[in-house]
Amino acid sequence: MKGYERHDEVLNTQQLLLSIIDLATQRGAHPDKLLKGTKLFYNDLTRVNVNKKPVTCSANTLLTVIENCSKLVKGNEISFLLGRRYFPSHLGLLGQALMNCRHLADMLRLCQCFQLDCFPLMNLTIKTFNDKSYLIFQSAVGKLSSNQQIFITEFMLSALLGAMKYRCGELPELKIHLDYAKVQHIEQYHVHLNMNNHENIQFDQQICMLTIASKQLYLPFNDSANSLKVLALQQMRQVAKLNNKHYPISFTLQLIRYINQGLANNVAVSQECCAQHFGYSSATLKRKLASHSLNYQGIIDNIRSQQAIFQLIICHDSNEKIADALYFTDVSNFRKAFKRWTGMTPNSMREQQCFF
Structure with a gap:
């Protein structure tokens, strides 16, 4: 099943958008300014659809309204x-x-x-x-x-x-x-x-x-x-079924799950392998990631860093155990990677974090 992307108009958020706009309007914002950059007008959201189908929008549209709201409303x-x-x-x-x-x-x-x-x-x-x-x-x-x-x-x-x-x-x-x-x-x-x-x-x-x-x-x-x-x-x-609607996850999450599974099983998850898995060329995958303000190595680093941080500050695992779980060849390489991900060494994070 194809995952939805930021520009795909698959989100049934008509009611959510209207709620944001109404709340912001009550605080002095103008609907047209809240919708600036979305190619939508307030009448588009309030108009009754004769086919009783909700107005759908893309993630980009919803994010744009949220950004506008954050800037316009105190x-x-x-x-x-x-x-x-x-x-x-x-x-x-x-x-x-x-x-x-x-x-x-x-x-x-x-x-x-x-x-x-x-x-x-x-x-x-x-x-x-x-x-x-x-x-x-x-x-x-x-x-x-x-x-x-x-x-x-x-x-x-x-x-x-x-x-x-x-x-x-x-x-x-x-x-x-x-x-x-x-x-x-x-x-x-x-x-x-x-x-x-x-x-x-x-x-x-x-x-x-x-x-x-x-x-x-x-x-x-x-x-x-x-x-x-x-x-x-x-x-x-x-x-x-009547609306020919599925319940897909986003393209980003599909990608993350694929990489997670590969890393968990110590299987190669190169950009070329990933592109082939989803039926894209490497260049197409790179363009898709760029449209989400992402790059492939950055996703891998984020997945590994989040796992390492969880094991470190929640599970209180040793550097050796985390390095082994992430398939590092030695602890030294893990320490270097961790500092590149987070800006601090594993031991420094242990000392600074105050999880309760």
């Missing part, structure tokens, strides 16, 4: 307000299915299965170690600007935590690690994320993720109805 609360109203009202049949999941783990699995509909710009990966689970966020559509990264991360956190509180009755104990510098609007995090302990939000971390006790993910929802979940999913499949 206050930095729109991302949080957007996330708080996202579940379940913005998700239609998928929202109904999520409402009737057995527990949080079931909800997260469904979010991963329907990533295009749930969080089209970000990818959610779940890792476990000892008694904790780590929800790791990464861009699903290539490189993001600082404004886009912060806005989308705040939106995802607000939506996820809002869904957790809605279904659990109260917010489980969480810890948030953000891979960008501390923002000036930190009070918005405390207000909208309902994090009572301010120390549970840390900036300038090496990985963007949310930490939760694994047992919290499997506490049953007593009011869930599996029959309603199954019905909603069946209706989604029927609608998808």
